[in-house]
Amino acid sequence: MGGRRVFVSGLGSELGTMVAGMLEAEPWVGALAGIDADPPRRRLPNTTFHRISPDQHDRIVETVTRFNPHVLVHIGVWEPDARASPKVAKTLTDQAATSIIGAAAECSAMEHLVVRSGIEIYGRGRDSLTRPDETAPIRPTSEWGRTVAEIEHIAARVSARVGVSVGAVRLAPVLGPHVPSPLGRMLRNPVVPFSLLADPPFAVITDRDAARAIVAAAREGLAEPVNVVASGAVTCLQALRRGRRIPFPLIGPDWQVARALSYLFGSPIPDHVAEVLHRGRLADNGRMAELLGVVPESTTSEVIDQLYGWPSIIRQPARVAAA
């Protein structure tokens, strides 16, 4: 199995860099390459990086087909209000998915495709299951949920046409010290709104556990969806009490004002995060060990505690004025 070529899209993100770092240490990986619009967050000595914007369709196709990977790991997705506004995030994600997965279909050596998805794909409509497993119907109720559903759909189409196996890693909201997450950013604010009448539970996952799951999916040749969620759950109020933040109870129409204020203070609340606060977000992670051979190292409550333990950005003035 050694000597396989692995291509990673979204290498410049924190998660992509972490995945590439772990893949470099895997004995079955022979050559590793990746693309992104931004450079990787840390040194990857055994990875070839191509800096290409998602809208450069021809360059992406040429780069991917020239590398002719056996395994493609598609992490190049933009969560709304994480690094880009919802509209831009959707455009970039759509462009990247079409170009990269489309290019993978043209590669003769291509055997396996892993796509990063999210548990937002199940949606949180009325009477939707509390803890959906991988067989639950896909009924996304947020923009981010519809985006990841579209990525899985594109990958499934490629799988049907070309005959490669496709595994979808459905991640819970990913939190990490350097991961741009609208949920994590909001929870770290000094004053945080929460739904007084609902205060539903949600689960998260650390960037490290998410990266381990994606690498395991590539290694094991995952050929179906799998939920990657830390065990346990926490409600917004419980999270705020753990982080010693000031909870601000809201009931209904005042949410619009709270979201606008939060946006003005640099912490926008996109619709999929608002959904977490109103309807919760849980998923059954019972098949993780069976399909991937790994289980999360941190529980949801531990991740939340870590979230409040991570240091804030320290701004240091320049020693010498540039101009």
Place this chain on the structure above:
Amino acid sequence: MNIGSLDAVGRVLEFPRRLVVEPAGVVDDWGRDPGFVRQMIALSQLRWSVSVGGEQHLPRRQGALIVVNARRFALAPILAAFAISEAVDRPCRFVGRSDTAPLGPLGRRIGGLLDHPDEVFGALRAGELVVLGAAASTGLRQVGSVGRIKHEHVGAATAAGVQVYPAATMSSPFGRNARVEIGSATRPSRRRRGPLAELELADHLRRQIEQLLDEMGEIRTGTPIDWLPLSGLGGH
């Protein structure tokens, strides 16, 4: 006031201290809040004094579906879930929470699951104890009989590979005494390959619960007298 009532009052008086002393809690994978459930059990003990029998039948770690009889407004599944949870010292959930705030979230906090076979299947596969109420009975002519049991939920238990247990509950609209009696695991009378298995299992469960109710020794005349709390265990 008997010792049980004093004990219940004592637990309620402990509330403020617990709220301050206990750390910020977490909920489990299904949104059940163990700290909140403890408080609610203490509150429920003001209303009911529940004795549980037959809990030794239940598995220690694996999941199990416990089907109980129900009477309208008696909250039998919740009462049984709380009592069984206390008796076996592990979380016990019940089927039938709403999905609308504020009752839905409150139900989830105390261990409620949506009334959906997939939800029940997920919980049972995860090794949880789940209490399912039969259809609530109201009419006087139905005294001693058990309402319809949703065979889809029984099918979920079969699919999850867990045992199904009948349980009889008795409580009075006026008295404090209540009882939950759990029977031994139900086994299908004949092997079926199709959906008939769950239908027959549900029917068999009804008969077993009725038998358990009979064994609990209530007088059932089929007249309005059955609704009077003569023994403190009236109703069904």
